[in-house]
Amino acid sequence: MAQLDTLDIVVLAALLLGTIAYLTKGSYWAVTKSPATSSNAAAGNKPQKTRNIVEKMEQSNKNCVVFYGSQTGTAEDYASRLAKEGKSRFGLETMVADLEEYDFDNLDSLGDDKVAMFVLATYGEGEPTDNAVDFYEFITAEDASFSQAADPPLGNLKFVAFGLGNNTYEHYNSMVRNVTKALEKLGAQRIGAAGEGDDGAGTMEEDFLAWKDPMWKALAEKMGLEEREAVYDPVFTVEEKEDLTKESPEVYLGEPNKMHLEGAAKGPFNAHNPYIAPITESRELFNVKDRNCLHMEIDISGSNLSYETGDHIAVWPTNPGKEVDRFLRVTGLIAKRDQVISVKPLEQTAKVPFPSPTTYDAVVRYHMEICAPVSRQFLATLAAFAPTEQAKAEMTKLGNDKDYFHEKITNRCFNIAQALEAVGGQDQWTAIPFSALIEGLNKVQPRYYSISSSSLVQKKKISITAVVESVELPGRDALKGVTTNYLLALMQKQQGVANPDPHGLTYEITGPRNKYDGIHVPVHVRHSNFKLPSDPSKPIIMIGPGTGVAPFRGFIQERAAQAKAGQNVGRTLLFFGCRKASEDFLYSSEWKEYEDALGDKFSLITAFSRDGPNKVYVQHRLLEQAKEVNELLEQKAYFYVCGDAANMAREVNAALIKITAEQRGIPDAKAEEIVKSMRSANQYQEDVWS
Known part of the structure; x- marks a missing residue:
């Protein structure tokens, strides 16, 4: 050998x-x-991470899993609330699960002594949220394959479902509807009605509360559960660390993760890891004293980030100092704001929503959504910790009486600290466990803005166009947009204002440990389906009043560059509306430059609602251009709408149906079908918000 x-x-x-x-x-x-x-x-710590949900539930001795598909954190919050209530009221062993962290081919082996709950937000035009895409594609597939050969495949699965939607969109709550239909087709047993919350009508919270009580009753009957008196059972333990100070290098002061803490943040930068981007330019777009609209240029050249025209940029905000102080004061923590705390889960499936160890101040400033409207259910849970019997009675009434809560809290747009101040007066709420505040308040979420630049023209620089939100309310401070006022403060600092103080607010502009000095902002990019046609010779019609014009500035910027490069560019119509030409006509000088580049291929049609005797809006101008609009649509023009969903987008849709019916001499019903088919073919695209 x-x-x-x-x-x-x-x-x-x-x-x-x-x-x-x-x-x-x-x-x-x-x-x-x-x-x-x-x-x-x-060391015998947590079991190894698994994507098998049945294995995970067995490892952790759970009999109820609450899955969530969430884009902005609301569905995740409702999932956590359901899990907590299921345990405290009915003794269920619950866990909350992010849909993207598990596989679903073994749902068929979930025992019939267990229950799955689905809390599903619908994103955009009937799409799944980013974390629910794989689940949605799997469960709605014609050939969904499971681990066992049962018939029907999910005959053992018991489930309940709640959807978060917006009735201003055509595909209202399509996620929960389609998933419920798919699960039932596979043999799963739905318990109770599938709930639907409506953000468009502003009734999401009440819709959720109205759905869950009959759901719990049906579930208790189905699974033989006995209700007990609910008592607060913490999910997290909070320990004050006397051996650490805020100067200790391992203490998080608002950093999103360990890389940022250690000063060596590296990509990939995404929804879990923001890029601290320089703001290279900022300017005011309005010519009026009492309102602001910002234009900002965000430099992404030092990152791996890229974008395409029509995408969104996410800005990670920080809470205003005024509201941070109010929250810490009313909860009795103002003197301990810099106290280092360690937060840990009390059971293995729970996740602490921010890095630890940290400080009370850092949690409240960077991680808690303290400026959001407070929920009626959360106020009810805090009644047990009221500083006086009178306050306890008031909190109980607010929690149980929908109309009274609406009158005292909702109508006044109170956040949690303002509500506690209103109920408790001068008394502080020192008995509330900090763990209850962590569990009851959402995590601060990034805010998304349509990018107002073309990636063809400025590949490594992203433009933002944002109106600063400030709404005057009778008898109380104005309601302020968290992120836009933060951006305003950054602009004021960049322009040399000595003490940036937009609308009575202050911000930690330089960020945790002064790492954002030099005017930086944490960002990431979210890709969108709101896109120009791949063929630039295709005509496009754009409807974008106010800051709805943002993505269309990018679209036209791109077409102007293509025309300059000798490409054949199709007819390009932009309908823009605002109050007055002299006050809020966004990018008024730029449009002339694009007209020079595009010639007769580009037309800007304006609607200034307060410049004439009658109010004129973009939908009126659209009707005035009915002949050309119809001709372009017959040439397969792409039709885009960006802006307010509740009114403008609906009115534009109705105007387009009217144009199609009248110009083609067909019934309204037929015209409506044509417009719907345009949506289905992606020829009619919307980027709208309520």
Whole structure:
């Protein structure tokens, strides 16, 4: 037998290892991939992370899982509330699960002594949220394949469902409707009605509360559960660390993750890891003293971020100092704001929503949504911690009486601290466990803005166009937009205002440990389906009043560059509306430049609602241009709408149906079908908000 030389042995060893890897799917060395994972397992800490939800529930002894599909955090909040209520009222062993963290081919092996809950937001025009895309595609597929050969596949699965939607969109609550239909088609047993919350009508919270009580009753009957008196059972433990100070290097002061804490934040930058981007330019777009609209240029050249024309940029805000102080004061924590705390879950499936150790101030300033409207259910849970019997009675009434809550809290747009001040007067709410505040308040979410520049023209610089939100309310402070006022403060600092104080607010402009100095803002990019046609010769019609014009500035910027480069660019119509030409005509000088580049291919049609005797809006101008609009649509023009969903987008849709009916001499019903088919073919696109 011939002797093996060294090279032969190396090759044979490599083949052997490759064979083992293929046959075992890498399980021989999976536990050694990460030192953290192997040391945790050896120390008997958390079991290894698994994408098998049945295995996860068995490991953690759970009989109820609450899945969520969430874009802005609201669905995640409702999922957490359901899980907490299920445990405290009915003794269910609950866990909350992010849909993107699990596979679903083994849902068929979830025992009939368990229940799955789905809390699903609908994003945009009937789409799943980013974290629910894979689940949605799997569960609605014609050939969904499960681990067992049962018939029907999900005959053992019991589920309940609640959807978060907006009736101003055509595909209202389509996620919960389509998923419910798919699960039932696969044999799953729905318990109670599938609930639907309506953000468009402003009734989301009350819709949720109205749905869950009959749902719990139906579930208790189905699973033989007995209700008990609900008592507060913390999900997290909060320990004050006397051996650490805010100067300690391991203490998070608002950093989103360890890389940022250690000063070496690296990509990829995304929804979990923002890029601290320089603001290279900022300017005011309005010519009026009592309102602001900002234009900002965000430099992404130092990151791996890229964007396409029509995408969104996410800005990670910080809460205003005034509201941070109010929250800490009313909860009795103002003197302990810099106290270092360690927050840990009390059971293995719970997740602390921010890094730890940290400080009370950092949690409230960077991680808690303290400026959001307060929920009636949350106020009811805080009644037990009221400083006086009178305050307890008032909180109980607010929690139980929908109309009274609406009168005293909703109508006045109170956030949590303002509500506690109104109820408690001068008394502080020192008995509220900080864990209850962590559990009851949403995590601060990034805010998304349509990018108002073209990636073809400025590849490494993103433009933002944003109106600063400030609404005067009788008898109280004005209601302020958290993120837009933060951006205003950044602009004022960049322009040399000594003490930036937009609308009576102050911000930690330089960020945690002064790492944002030099005017920086945390951002990431979210890709959108709101896109120009791939063929630039296709005509386009754009409707964008106010800051709805933002993406269309990018569209036209791109078409002007294509025309300059000698490309054939199609007819380009922009309908823009605002109050007065002299006050809020956004980018008024720029449009002339684009007209020079595009010639007769570009037309700007304006509607200044307060410049004439009668109010004129973009939908009126659209009707005036009915002949050309119809001709362009017959040439397969793309039709875009950006802006307010509740009124403008609906009126524009109605105007387009009218134009189609009248210009083509067909019934309204037929015209409506044509407009619907345009949506289905992606020829009619919307980027709207309520």
